[in-house]
Amino acid sequence: MPRFDWRAWLDRAVRLWRSSLQLRTVALTLVLSALAVTAVGGYILTSVRTNLFDQVRDQVVAEAGRGAVAAQEVFAQAEESGNVGDLELVQTDAFAAAARVVSLQPVLAMFRVPGQGGQASLIDQVFGTLNASDVPVSAELRTAVAESDPDVVNWQSVAIPGADGSSEPGIVAGALLRLPGNELYALYFAYDLGDTRETLDFVQTSLVLGGVALLLLIGAVAYLVVRLVVGPVRVAAEASEKLAAGELESRLPEGGDDELATLARSFNRMADSLQRQIRQLADLSRVQQRFVSDVSHELRTPLTTIRLAGDVLYDQRDQFPPATARTAELLHAQTQRFEALLADLLEMSRYDAGAVQLELEPTNLVRLAEDAVEAVAPLAAEKQTELRLVAPGGYFEAEVDARRIRRILLNLLGNAIDHGEGRPIDVHVDSDADAVAIAVRDHGIGMSPADLEHVFDRFWRADPSRQRTTGGTGLGLAISLEDATVHGGALEVWSEPGEGSCFRLTLPRRRGEALSGSPLDLPPVEDEEVAS
Numbered sequence: 001m002p003r004f005d006w007r008a009w010l011d012r013a014v015r016l017w018r019s020s021l022q023l024r025t026v027a028l029t030l031v032l033s034a035l036a037v038t039a040v041g042g043y044i045l046t047s048v049r050t051n052l053f054d055q056v057r058d059q060v061v062a063e064a065g066r067g068a069v070a071a072q073e074v075f076a077q078a079e080e081s082g083n084v085g086d087l088e089l090v091q092t093d094a095f096a097a098a099a100r101v102v103s104l105q106p107v108l109a110m111f112r113v114p115g116q117g118g119q120a121s122l123i124d125q126v127f128g129t130l131n132a133s134d135v136p137v138s139a140e141l142r143t144a145v146a147e148s149d150p151d152v153v154n155w156q157s158v159a160i161p162g163a164d165g166s167s168e169p170g171i172v173a174g175a176l177l178r179l180p181g182n183e184l185y186a187l188y189f190a191y192d193l194g195d196t197r198e199t200l201d202f203v204q205t206s207l208v209l210g211g212v213a214l215l216l217l218i219g220a221v222a223y224l225v226v227r228l229v230v231g232p233v234r235v236a237a238e239a240s241e242k243l244a245a246g247e248l249e250s251r252l253p254e255g256g257d258d259e260l261a262t263l264a265r266s267f268n269r270m271a272d273s274l275q276r277q278i279r280q281l282a283d284l285s286r287v288q289q290r291f292v293s294d295v296s297h298e299l300r301t302p303l304t305t306i307r308l309a310g311d312v313l314y315d316q317r318d319q320f321p322p323a324t325a326r327t328a329e330l331l332h333a334q335t336q337r338f339e340a341l342l343a344d345l346l347e348m349s350r351y352d353a354g355a356v357q358l359e360l361e362p363t364n365l366v367r368l369a370e371d372a373v374e375a376v377a378p379l380a381a382e383k384q385t386e387l388r389l390v391a392p393g394g395y396f397e398a399e400v401d402a403r404r405i406r407r408i409l410l411n412l413l414g415n416a417i418d419h420g421e422g423r424p425i426d427v428h429v430d431s432d433a434d435a436v437a438i439a440v441r442d443h444g445i446g447m448s449p450a451d452l453e454h455v456f457d458r459f460w461r462a463d464p465s466r467q468r469t470t471g472g473t474g475l476g477l478a479i480s481l482e483d484a485t486v487h488g489g490a491l492e493v494w495s496e497p498g499e500g501s502c503f504r505l506t507l508p509r510r511r512g513e514a515l516s517g518s519p520l521d522l523p524p525v526e527d528e529e530v531a532s
Helices: 006-019 021-081 087-100 139-146 194-244 259-315 322-353 365-375 377-382 402-419 476-486
Strands: 107-112 125-127 154-161 167-179 183-192 361-364 387-390 397-400 425-431 435-441 490-496 500-508
Touching (some): 006 021, 021 154, 021 183, 021 194, 087 107, 087 183, 139 154, 154 183, 167 194, 361 402, 365 397, 365 435, 402 425, 476 490, 476 500
Parallel strands (some): 387 425
Antiparallel strands (some): 107 125, 107 183, 154 167, 490 500
């Protein structure tokens, strides 16, 4: 037999509770209503029980008082007439007289008050269905009756034994009788309150059944009301999801003049406005993308001609005067930079148009990092910058577009050389079973928190007045971020003024997998040997 998974059941219940406004509303309504019904029902039941008991007690005490007076009169008449020879017969008459003046049919008992000397005139006697030993008269009640005046009735709540061995709630009331010869006896009235208990049980059952029925009715009403309110809200939420997914034609049904109808009309007006603005922005974006693409393509032909002519002049610069030779060198350098700018603009236009296609293949990122380091080694030598590769080992192969990842590394290394102040640059490569990470860490000037917010913006530079060795276009980091994103990866940055900067590229080892973390810290923890 499969074992019950209570954790899974609890998780499903928690998800259902969090996701269903209707369930929470109905449940809270029922809980609060149950508390209110319980409080009101408990108060009503307590009040009924108290009032009913007080009423029965007062009646019992009153009847016990009348019965005691009637019995005392019988004994007094017998003493006055001198007919005291057979006190047992007088006792029977006293029982009968007391029973005639009461209406609740109690069990009557006469017990001699203890502590009196001499021989008892009568034995303890019971008039009713109980034996003398079964009459529930406690020592406290006997003492209270013995110490009271004859016209005072004392009472006590007790349990009356039944014929089947069970017990019923009851009241025993007692009063003092004075027999001929000034002998004291106590007359007790034992009342069975079983009928009263049945009445209370009926009231309690009625309150419980009524409370349950009321809760069911409240739950049904709450469910219907919540459906009327939550239904349109759910429809609005679904329409919002469709709008967020790009279904701009999604609208809410309109009808009536209430608040929900007003919400539907306002939502539809908002959706119409958003649709117009999104279409305008989309049209404008297409125009801009087309303009950039067209301009880039149109500039290629004259640029090619300029570059060919510039190459000819650059190759013959030794034959020119120094000023002309310098002009040829500047023309050659700026022509190359112009070509790089056009290439980056075309690449950004492809990303904006969503026309980027990846050529994925298993690639060893350590080898890719080594190639990138070798490619920028001459530039690093000019700046007297040491490049250090740190690759401790692991799962280094990943499904990536090697050309785009190499472009990211070259851009990060070029920026590190530009801003590294000639200090060593560390390239860390590490991986785990799910992801591969490459971090480029320099120890140069660093960036402020305000600069970090714009580091991936297009055409943005931390210090526009700073001369760049690599002659960048201002689009390198923006393209690198797009390259990382299209792989399902992340390109992150850390920097502190005077401490340098670190860019970390994290890629999933397999296409389509989500990243749950990175194998490298940001910035990576440096070994003592590397830091020295």
